[in-house]
Amino acid sequence: MKTTGGSDDQKRRAAERAADLVSAGETVGLGTGSTAAFAVRALGRKLESGELDGVRGVATSFASRQLARDSEIPLLDLDEVETIDIAIDGADRVDSDGNLIKGGGAAHAREKVVDAAADRFVVVADPSKVAETLDRAVPLEVLPAARTLVSGRVADLGGDPVLRTAERKDGPVVTDNGNLVLDCDFGAVEDPESLADDLSATPGVVEHGLFVGLADEAYVGTEDGVDVRTY
Numbered sequence: 001m002k003t004t005g006g007s008d009d010q011k012r013r014a015a016e017r018a019a020d021l022v023s024a025g026e027t028v029g030l031g032t033g034s035t036a037a038f039a040v041r042a043l044g045r046k047l048e049s050g051e052l053d054g055v056r057g058v059a060t061s062f063a064s065r066q067l068a069r070d071s072e073i074p075l076l077d078l079d080e081v082e083t084i085d086i087a088i089d090g091a092d093r094v095d096s097d098g099n100l101i102k103g104g105g106a107a108h109a110r111e112k113v114v115d116a117a118a119d120r121f122v123v124v125a126d127p128s129k130v131a132e133t134l135d136r137a138v139p140l141e142v143l144p145a146a147r148t149l150v151s152g153r154v155a156d157l158g159g160d161p162v163l164r165t166a167e168r169k170d171g172p173v174v175t176d177n178g179n180l181v182l183d184c185d186f187g188a189v190e191d192p193e194s195l196a197d198d199l200s201a202t203p204g205v206v207e208h209g210l211f212v213g214l215a216d217e218a219y220v221g222t223e224d225g226v227d228v229r230t231y
Helices: 009-021 034-048 064-071 108-117 144-156 193-200
Strands: 027-030 056-059 087-090 122-125 137-142 162-164 180-184 205-210 217-221 226-230
Touching: 009 087, 009 122, 009 137, 009 217, 009 226, 027 034, 027 064, 027 217, 034 064, 034 087, 034 122, 056 064, 056 144, 056 205, 064 087, 087 108, 108 137, 108 205, 137 193, 144 205
Parallel strands: 027 056, 027 087, 087 122, 122 217
Antiparallel strands: 137 180, 137 205, 162 180, 217 226
């Protein structure tokens, strides 16, 4: 359920501007997805040029770990760091208050741990991801054995859960953590904080894709620059 829309130039502008926020010696959370990938590559170029000596990354997925290695960014596991100075990550939707829906790449559980641990969490996006109200399906990473029970609870909350299926193999998408993903359509999410609390309290939900009150800034790439929003 990866999101589409927005040009590569818009994504690159946002991501490279965010990469400029990183200082030498910092530990950086490396997000997952097409926009965050531009930031990872930009950091790799800065390291190669000697501009950012001592920078280390904390990956949020197998994909971001592999891209960081390809970009020759030294990596640490999350349990090896005391703090993450800044996290740079994309989003599938950003509302006017800086709340997010993430999980299009099925990496939202690890992304949330890293983004929440960061002293500064910067979202990078193109204009197609920005909306007044969150209006995309909310991904839930669920324990496989709890899929049916979680689906019933989502329906009780007014959502329509759909098991995410893989694109190039038979069967469902399986996360890096070995779990399944339910994409749950609640329509327009007018009260993301309340829905986030309800989903977090549902047994069998490993993590949901509502990131409420976590983002400090959003860098939105435009046709001729970057729109910076603070929250």
